[in-house]
Amino acid sequence: MLEYGNLRKNLNPHVSVDCVIFGFDFQELNVLLIEREEGYIEGNSSSKPARGALALPGDHIHEDEKLDQAGARVLKELTNLDNIFLEQFHAFGHPNRVKNEADRKWMKTIRAEPNARVITVAYYSLVRLDRYNPQASSFAKHAAWFPVSDIPELAFDHNLIVMRALEAIRRTLMNQPIGFELLPPKFTLSQLRRLYETILGKELEKRNFRRKILKKDFLIPLEEKQTGVPHKAARLFQFDKEKYESHQTEKYDFTF
Amino acid sequence: MLEYGNLRKNLNPHVSVDCVIFGFDFQELNVLLIEREEGYIEGNSSSKPARGALALPGDHIHEDEKLDQAGARVLKELTNLDNIFLEQFHAFGHPNRVKNEADRKWMKTIRAEPNARVITVAYYSLVRLDRYNPQASSFAKHAAWFPVSDIPELAFDHNLIVMRALEAIRRTLMNQPIGFELLPPKFTLSQLRRLYETILGKELEKRNFRRKILKKDFLIPLEEKQTGVPHKAARLFQFDKEKYESHQTEKYDFTF
DNA sequence: ATTCCAAAGTGTTAATATTACACTTAGTTA
DNA sequence: TAACTAAGTGTAATATTAACACTTTGGAAT
Numbered sequence: 110m111l112e113y114g115n116l117r118k119n120l121n122p123h124v125s126v127d128c129v130i131f132g133f134d135f136q137e138l139n140v141l142l143i144e145r146e147e148g149y150i151e152g153n154s155s156s157k158p159a160r161g162a163l164a165l166p167g168d169h170i171h172e173d174e175k176l177d178q179a180g181a182r183v184l185k186e187l188t189n190l191d192n193i194f195l196e197q198f199h200a201f202g203h204p205n206r207v208k209n210e211a212d213r214k215w216m217k218t219i220r221a222e223p224n225a226r227v228i229t230v231a232y233y234s235l236v237r238l239d240r241y242n243p244q245a246s247s248f249a250k251h252a253a254w255f256p257v258s259d260i261p262e263l264a265f266d267h268n269l270i271v272m273r274a275l276e277a278i279r280r281t282l283m284n285q286p287i288g289f290e291l292l293p294p295k296f297t298l299s300q301l302r303r304l305y306e307t308i309l310g311k312e313l314e315k316r317n318f319r320r321k322i323l324k325k326d327f328l329i330p331l332e333e334k335q336t337g338v339p340h341k342a343a344r345l346f347q348f349d350k351e352k353y354e355s356h357q358t359e360k361y362d363f364t365f
Numbered sequence: 366m367l368e369y370g371n372l373r374k375n376l377n378p379h380v381s382v383d384c385v386i387f388g389f390d391f392q393e394l395n396v397l398l399i400e401r402e403e404g405y406i407e408g409n410s411s412s413k414p415a416r417g418a419l420a421l422p423g424d425h426i427h428e429d430e431k432l433d434q435a436g437a438r439v440l441k442e443l444t445n446l447d448n449i450f451l452e453q454f455h456a457f458g459h460p461n462r463v464k465n466e467a468d469r470k471w472m473k474t475i476r477a478e479p480n481a482r483v484i485t486v487a488y489y490s491l492v493r494l495d496r497y498n499p500q501a502s503s504f505a506k507h508a509a510w511f512p513v514s515d516i517p518e519l520a521f522d523h524n525l526i527v528m529r530a531l532e533a534i535r536r537t538l539m540n541q542p543i544g545f546e547l548l549p550p551k552f553t554l555s556q557l558r559r560l561y562e563t564i565l566g567k568e569l570e571k572r573n574f575r576r577k578i579l580k581k582d583f584l585i586p587l588e589e590k591q592t593g594v595p596h597k598a599a600r601l602f603q604f605d606k607e608k609y610e611s612h613q614t615e616k617y618d619f620t621f
Numbered sequence: 622a623t624t625c626c627a628a629a630g631t632g633t634t635a636a637t638a639t640t641a642c643a644c645t646t647a648g649t650t651a
Numbered sequence: 652t653a654a655c656t657a658a659g660t661g662t663a664a665t666a667t668t669a670a671c672a673c674t675t676t677g678g679a680a681t
Contacts, residue, residue, distance in 0.1 A: 120376070120377060121376060121377040121378060121379050121380065121481075122377060122380055122426070123377050124377065124378055124380060124458070124484055170378070170458065170484075172460070172482070173460045174460065175458065175459055175460065176456060176457075176458040176459075176484070197455065197456065199453065200432060200453065200456040200486045201432075202380075202426065202431065202432040202486070203431055203432075204428070204429045204430065204431065225377075226428070228380055228426075228432070228484075228486075230456045230458070230484075280540075283617070283618065283619060283620060283621075284536075284620050284621055285621050286621050297658085298658090298659095299657075299658075309617060311617060313617070314640075314641075314642090315658090315659090316641095316642085316659085316660075316661085317639075317640070317641085319659085319660090320639095321619065321638090321639090322619070324638095325619070325621070335658095338648080338649080338656090338657080339648080339649045339650065339655080339656070339657090340647080340648060340649065340655075340656040340657045340658075341646065341647040341648050341649090341656075341657060341658045341659080342647080342648065342649095342657095342658080343657080343658055343659085344658085344659090353621075360620050361539070361565060361567060361569070362539065362620065362668095363539060363577065363578070363581070364539060364540050364616050364618065364620065365539075365540055365541050365542050365581070365609075553629085554629090554630095555628075555629075570669075570670075570671090571629090571630090572630085572631075572632085572670095572671085573668075573669065573670085575630085575631090577667095577668090591629095593678095594627090594628080594677085594678080595626080595627070595628090595677080595678050595679060596626070596627040596628045596629075596676075596677065596678070596679095597627080597628060597629045597630080597675065597676040597677050597678090598628095598629080598676080598677065598678095599628080599629055599630085600629085600630090618639095
């Protein structure tokens with residue numbers, strides 16, 4: 110392994126984007142992981158991916174491409190989705206991010222020198238599971254959802270990146286109504302509450318949640334009701350982005 | 366200007382760090398800006414810097430250097446300060462960040478190709494003005510404090526970076542007690558309040574602020590009082606970091 | 622010594638927000 | 652038609668917020 114270190118040329122680092130794509134299946138929060146192309150891990154004939162064979166979708170930033178564009182491109186190539194919530198949250202650049210054999214080999218598949226340093230700009234994205242359609246992609250054999258509570262060992266420092274993304278999404282969830290990006294346009298209040306509970310990892314009292322979120326006044330109650338449930342059907346609501354943005358009033362309050 | 370565009374080689378982008386260093390003089394929030402070395406702006410003989418001659422302190426990331434280390438190094442070289450609050454907040458990578466003649470020429474002073482793309486990882490830092498001692502630095506002729514309310518035109522996209530840093534610091538100020546980094550170890554509650562007012566750009570009611578911040582229970586009241594003021598001397602307080610960190614209790618509350 | 626000045630320091634009340642908590646309703650399935 | 656399951660609802664006790672004005676203290680000026 111060490112032999113690579115001495116070969117490194119004095120070049121600028123590669124720069125990539127990686128996307129932590131979250132999806133919510135009404136039970137758990139999931140992350141979309143790709144299985145890297147076969148052939149770069151020796152002796153892996155089993156059907157389940159080898160340790161570290163899974164990774165976050167990512168790619169090098171193209172020349173003349175904005176960072177956000179690169180993120181959107183990766184997302185699009187993998188999911189065929191446009192106009193998706195996507196937010197940069199951190200750059201990762203430890204000089205030894207690319208450390209093991211498998212990672213180095215994979216570098217070639219993205220046309221990078223195997224010994225180069227890679228600095229990555231990480232994004233998190235929120236997609237509705239029902240909109241997601243797996244796409245053949247240049248950087249992935251398969252892609253699959255994994256619950257955040259049970260992420261396997263990933264390539265590079267991607268486990269760290271997922272953790273940081275989770276922290277970022279939790280922080281943001283309390284300050285901006287981003288949760289709606291993970292739900293269908295019409296949803297029940299219980300679905301919304303379960304989403305919050307899942308992301309925050311904490312139970313929320315039904316009546317208080319209901320009152321609190323309805324007071325915000327950006328949920329439009331519809332006449333429509335849930336169908337196909339074996340119990341009393343819940344009323345459906347819609348998120349009114351316009352209203353949220355107009356009502357926007359900066360609040361001064363210590364939360365520390 | 367256009368002639369540079371065609372010369373760009375197909376190389377990885379340069380990667381730099383830039384630091385938005387904030388200081389508080391009990392009146393205003395200030396940012397430390399450097400005046401770039403002379404000679405790269407033609408016909409600038411006046412004593413005050415030409416438009417765009419001012420910039421955020423920054424430098425390329427060294428090989429085998431972590432991003433945070435690079436930020437700390439830039440800070441240290443300019444201020445001779447160690448162990449200063451420093452936090453990454455965003456990466457900027459617009460392909461045309463380096464656009465004008467002066468910026469391109471300056472690239473050479475930091476040993477970069479003048480036509481290269483530069484992606485920068487931006488940090489904000491909070492320093493006590495009284496601790497700051499300007500240092501000769503490899504990338505700056507002078508450095509000087511400028512009030513955030515009156516930042517001149519800067520090099521590259523540094524005006525944008527300063528704005529984003531301000532937004533980041535405002536956000537963080539409400540969620541973590543970072544304000545103390547800008548005050549001397551012993552301070553009065555009025556000084557603390559004015560700091561908050563300055564950063565948030567909003568007046569805060571004296572009695573309510575006092576009650577609210579004291580209830581947090583991480584301010585140690587000292588027996589000592591302010592000296593040298595032409596009115597009743599205020600009691601001095603100290604921030605108790607230990608206590609803050611132990612009391613830390615995650616809070617669930619929508620602020621949107 | 623006395624007065625003046627400027628900011629420090631202090632308490633109450635009304636309105637609002639938060640928490641904790643249990644029963645009834647409605648739709649589906651057996 | 653009975654059983655099941657989640658939806659939907661209200662209240663009371665407590666805590667927090669916002670608005671508001673006067674007294675105290677120490678130094679500076681006369």
